[in-house]
Amino acid sequence: MADDHSAPPRDSTTTGESSAVAEAGGGITGAALLNMARLREFATLLIVIAVVIVFHVKTLPQTQSDPFPSVFLSPNNIQAMLRGITTEAILVVGMTIVIVGGAFDISVGSILALSGLACVFALKCGLPTPIGVLIGLLTGSLCGLINGLFVARVGISPLIATMGMMMVARGLVICYIHAAGPVRSDDLPASFAAIGKAGFYGVRPAGEGGFLNMQGFWVMVVTLATVLVGDVLLRNLRWLRQVYYMGGNEKAAALSGINVARVRTVTFVITGLTAGLAGVLNSARYGTASYEAGQGIELQVIAECVIGGASLVGGQGTVLGAFLGVVLVNCIKTGLTQTGVPPDWRFVIVGAALVFFVTLDVLVAKRRRGA
Amino acid sequence: MFRNMTRPSMLGPWMLLLGTLILSSGCKKPGDLPAGPDAATGAKTTATTGATAVEKKFKVAISTRPGQWNLDERVRGYKETFEKEYPEIEVVAEIDDETKYEVGTREASAVLEKFQDLAGFAGINAASGPGVAKAVENAGRSGKVVVVAMDADSPVLDAIEAGTIQASVAQRQYYMTYLGVKYLYGLKHKLLRAPDDQSADSRLPAIAAEVDTGTVEVTKENVVVFRTPSQGAKEDIKKTHPEWVRLLSDRKVVGDTSNEEYVVIGISTGVEYWNATREGLKDVCAELGVKPRFTGPEDQNPEKQAEELDNVIARKPAGILIAPGNPETLKPYIDRAIEEGINVICIDTDSPKSRRLAYVGTSNYQAGVMGAHIMAKALGAKRAGERADDASGADSSGSL
Incomplete structure (x- = not known):
C-alpha cells in the first residue's frame, strides 16, 4: 500500500531541485540557465566562489617567498582545507537526511567520539583494522538506533x-579516558594510521609526491564518496525520499501509508552511521581517541545544513547543498585565519555570516513566491 | 581473532572498559567519596607513612580538569609533595571543574558541604581558584579554608586582594613566547642549532630541549605587580633572565627579515591567560624586526587547533610556537610541519612524542610542588620529621 504513495513530488519547493535537472540533458537554454540560477546549490556555489575570490585577493603574494598564486589558493592551503572539511562533510550527510525528515540530532559529536574510541579500543585489544573500523561503525549505528527508537x-x-x-x-x-589514560598513536596498528595519513601513493613525508599524495587523501576520497552516495540516494532512492513527505507533513505522510516511525528511526540510524564513520576517520587522522573529539561540532553541522538550504522545519534540503554549506563556512574560517583576523572576531564574523546567508535565502524565497 | 578476546589478557581491557563505563563516571566526584565517620563528625583520621602513624590533621581538596596532561602533572606535583613531605595533609576529594568558574563553584560547594572540616582547596587551572573561592565565600567559610590558585588572571588577582584566595602560582607566559621566538629566529637564520641536529654546524650554540620558564608566588603583598599586560614579566626579565635578553642581541643577519612571520597557536584563545603571551610575542618580534601572528581556536578544542595548525603550515611561516591542547591529537600535525621544513617549538603544554624541536614552558609538576608547599605553609603543616620553617616553595624563576 505504501508503495503507491511513497514517492514524493520532485518539485523545487520540497527538495530544492528544479526542472533544470530535467532539462540538463537537452542542452543549456536561457530558461534552463534561469532555472539553474534558482537552484539553492547553485546560489551557494556562487557565494563560495565569491568568498574564494575575496580571500584570494586578500592573500596575494607580498614577497617572492610567499605561496603562489596566493596563500589562500596555494596547494598546501587547499589540502589543509580539504582535510579540514572531512569530518563535517561526512556528518552533514546524515544530518541533512534527519533534518529533511523534520528532526535534528545534536548527539553526532559525542557519537563521533564514542565510535572513534570503540574503534581504537578494539584495535588496542589486538583486533584487525577492518574489524576495528566495523566496530566503530556499528557503535555509531547503535547510538543512532537508540536515538531513533x-x-x-x-x-x-x-x-x-x-x-x-x-x-x-x-x-x-x-x-574511559580518565580511567585508562589517553590513547596513544603508538598503541595503534600502522595499517590504521595509514587510513588517516596515506596519500595516493601511500604514506610519505608531507610535501613529497605532489598534490595527489596529500596526507589524508583517502579520507578525502571516502568523504566525497559518502557525500555523493548520500546525495544520489536522497534524490533518487524511492524509499529514502519518503523523508521529504515526512518532513513536509508528518500526519499527511502517515495517512498516505508511510510508516513514519520506521522511516524516522532509519534517518537516525543513518545519522549515527555517518557519525561513526566520521569518528573512525577522525581517530585515524589524529592517531588517537580523545574526549574532546567532535566537541561542539553538532551545532556547526546543523548550521551548515541550513546554509546549504535545509529547512529546520523539515521537508527541504539536499546533501549537496549541505556539503556546499560546509565548504562555504570552512572557506570563511580559513580565510579569516589567513588574513590575520584575530581569533576573538571569528565567532562574530562566522555567526553574522550564518544569519546573513539564511536571511538572504528567506528573502529570495519570499520574493519568488510573490512573483 | 574473537577468541583472543576471551583470553585473560584480552579480557582485561574489555572488562576495564565495561567497568569504567559503569562505575568510574563519578568516582572522583564528592558524592561518591567514601563517607567515613570522620566526614560526618569532623574527627581526624590517621594514616601510616613508613613505620610511623601520622595524624591526618588537614583535609585538602583539589579542583582540576582530569585527563588534561599539563593539569594532571600539577596534580601529581601536589599529591606527591603532600605524600612525601607533609604527611599531615590528606587529599580527600578531587573535582572536575571543566575549567569553568561556575562548574568549579558548584562542585566545590558539594565538597565543602560534605567535608565540614576541610582545611584547604587547591585550584589547578586558571578558572579553578576563583570558582572554589566563590564556593568558600558562599559557604561562609572564607578564612577557614585556605585556597591556593593557579595563574594570575584578573579574577584570581581580585580574589587575592579580597582575601578569598590566599596565594596563586603564576606561570610566566611572557617568557615562553619571548624565548620561544628567539629560538625560532636563531634556528631559521642558523645562529642556533636544534638540540639533536647532527647536520648543523656543531660550533653553533644548541637550544635547550626543555626550558622551565618558572613560576612565581602571587600574594596580597605583590599582587599589584601582576596587573600589567605581561603580568610583571616584561618588567622583570632583565633581572631574572638577562641571558635570554642578551640572546641574539649581537646577531648578524643578511637580508630583510621584516616579512618573516612567527606564529603562536594557542587554544581557548578567548581567555585572559593569553594576554601575556601576546605581549611577549609583540615585544620579541619588535626587537627582532619580524612579524608576529597569534591565532588558535576560541574554545578548548584540540581538533580545531590541529586544523588551524594545518592552515598555518600553508603560510610557510618562519617558525611556529604551539601550545598543544592535546599532545596526541596535535602530534601528526606538528610532525607534518617539521616535514614541511617549518621549525616548531611547544610552549605552555608539550607534545613530547612529536618531532617538535623544544619545549619552553612551565614545568607543570614543579608548579604543583610549589602549590603544595604554599598550601602546607598556609595550613601550618609540619614537614615529615621536622617543623616547616621554609615551606614557601622555591621560586624557580627568581622573585619579583
Whole structure:
C-alpha cells in the first residue's frame, strides 16, 4: 500500500531541485540557465566562489617567498582545507537526511567520539583494522538506533533524546579516558594510521609526491564518496525520499501509508552511521581517541545544513547543498585565519555570516513566491 | 581473532572498559567519596607513612580538569609533595571543574558541604581558584579554608586582594613566547642549532630541549605587580633572565627579515591567560624586526587547533610556537610541519612524542610542588620529621 504513495513530488519547493535537472540533458537554454540560477546549490556555489575570490585577493603574494598564486589558493592551503572539511562533510550527510525528515540530532559529536574510541579500543585489544573500523561503525549505528527508537517509538522530542545521547556518549568517553589514560598513536596498528595519513601513493613525508599524495587523501576520497552516495540516494532512492513527505507533513505522510516511525528511526540510524564513520576517520587522522573529539561540532553541522538550504522545519534540503554549506563556512574560517583576523572576531564574523546567508535565502524565497 | 578476546589478557581491557563505563563516571566526584565517620563528625583520621602513624590533621581538596596532561602533572606535583613531605595533609576529594568558574563553584560547594572540616582547596587551572573561592565565600567559610590558585588572571588577582584566595602560582607566559621566538629566529637564520641536529654546524650554540620558564608566588603583598599586560614579566626579565635578553642581541643577519612571520597557536584563545603571551610575542618580534601572528581556536578544542595548525603550515611561516591542547591529537600535525621544513617549538603544554624541536614552558609538576608547599605553609603543616620553617616553595624563576 505504501508503495503507491511513497514517492514524493520532485518539485523545487520540497527538495530544492528544479526542472533544470530535467532539462540538463537537452542542452543549456536561457530558461534552463534561469532555472539553474534558482537552484539553492547553485546560489551557494556562487557565494563560495565569491568568498574564494575575496580571500584570494586578500592573500596575494607580498614577497617572492610567499605561496603562489596566493596563500589562500596555494596547494598546501587547499589540502589543509580539504582535510579540514572531512569530518563535517561526512556528518552533514546524515544530518541533512534527519533534518529533511523534520528532526535534528545534536548527539553526532559525542557519537563521533564514542565510535572513534570503540574503534581504537578494539584495535588496542589486538583486533584487525577492518574489524576495528566495523566496530566503530556499528557503535555509531547503535547510538543512532537508540536515538531513533526514543524519538519515533517512545515519542520523546529529538532535542531531548539526542541531548541525552550526547551526554551519555560523551560521558562514556570521558570515563574511559580518565580511567585508562589517553590513547596513544603508538598503541595503534600502522595499517590504521595509514587510513588517516596515506596519500595516493601511500604514506610519505608531507610535501613529497605532489598534490595527489596529500596526507589524508583517502579520507578525502571516502568523504566525497559518502557525500555523493548520500546525495544520489536522497534524490533518487524511492524509499529514502519518503523523508521529504515526512518532513513536509508528518500526519499527511502517515495517512498516505508511510510508516513514519520506521522511516524516522532509519534517518537516525543513518545519522549515527555517518557519525561513526566520521569518528573512525577522525581517530585515524589524529592517531588517537580523545574526549574532546567532535566537541561542539553538532551545532556547526546543523548550521551548515541550513546554509546549504535545509529547512529546520523539515521537508527541504539536499546533501549537496549541505556539503556546499560546509565548504562555504570552512572557506570563511580559513580565510579569516589567513588574513590575520584575530581569533576573538571569528565567532562574530562566522555567526553574522550564518544569519546573513539564511536571511538572504528567506528573502529570495519570499520574493519568488510573490512573483 | 574473537577468541583472543576471551583470553585473560584480552579480557582485561574489555572488562576495564565495561567497568569504567559503569562505575568510574563519578568516582572522583564528592558524592561518591567514601563517607567515613570522620566526614560526618569532623574527627581526624590517621594514616601510616613508613613505620610511623601520622595524624591526618588537614583535609585538602583539589579542583582540576582530569585527563588534561599539563593539569594532571600539577596534580601529581601536589599529591606527591603532600605524600612525601607533609604527611599531615590528606587529599580527600578531587573535582572536575571543566575549567569553568561556575562548574568549579558548584562542585566545590558539594565538597565543602560534605567535608565540614576541610582545611584547604587547591585550584589547578586558571578558572579553578576563583570558582572554589566563590564556593568558600558562599559557604561562609572564607578564612577557614585556605585556597591556593593557579595563574594570575584578573579574577584570581581580585580574589587575592579580597582575601578569598590566599596565594596563586603564576606561570610566566611572557617568557615562553619571548624565548620561544628567539629560538625560532636563531634556528631559521642558523645562529642556533636544534638540540639533536647532527647536520648543523656543531660550533653553533644548541637550544635547550626543555626550558622551565618558572613560576612565581602571587600574594596580597605583590599582587599589584601582576596587573600589567605581561603580568610583571616584561618588567622583570632583565633581572631574572638577562641571558635570554642578551640572546641574539649581537646577531648578524643578511637580508630583510621584516616579512618573516612567527606564529603562536594557542587554544581557548578567548581567555585572559593569553594576554601575556601576546605581549611577549609583540615585544620579541619588535626587537627582532619580524612579524608576529597569534591565532588558535576560541574554545578548548584540540581538533580545531590541529586544523588551524594545518592552515598555518600553508603560510610557510618562519617558525611556529604551539601550545598543544592535546599532545596526541596535535602530534601528526606538528610532525607534518617539521616535514614541511617549518621549525616548531611547544610552549605552555608539550607534545613530547612529536618531532617538535623544544619545549619552553612551565614545568607543570614543579608548579604543583610549589602549590603544595604554599598550601602546607598556609595550613601550618609540619614537614615529615621536622617543623616547616621554609615551606614557601622555591621560586624557580627568581622573585619579583
